[in-house]
Amino acid sequence: MTARDKALSMIGMTAKAGRLVSGEFSTEKAVKSGQAHLVIVAEDASDNTKKMFQNMCTFYKVSISFFGTKEELGHWVGKAQRASICILDEGFAKSVLKKINLSMEV
Secondary structure, X not given: OOHHHHHHHHHHHHHHOOOEEEOHHHHHHHXXXXXXXXXXXXXXXXXXXXXXXXXXXXXXXXXXEEOOOHXXXXXXXXXXXXXXXXXXXXXXXXXXXXXXXHHHHO
16 A cells, blocks of 8 residues: 555545545635644645635645545545545544655655
8 A cells, every 4th residue: 555545545534533524615614713634635626726725724824735636535535526625633634644745755
């Protein structure tokens, strides 16, 4: 199993635990309400979407990562394609971020 697969699998586990929201509206709401610990935006999301979340996360001091495709993120959270997901649990967020960073080093 690659580091990338491990990161995606961890995202799937977070979704199963109910500590994740997906979709732009839900992600934005979680960030603005202070529930977000990590925002993940698909690498193939539009430039506008990436910029909007980058600015929002900077303003609200939330970690952000550009990882996976819309197809992959959707698959692992059990939904259709998703451009953005948000992890609501600090422990899961740290774990997923560590795995994402490992997959980027390869």
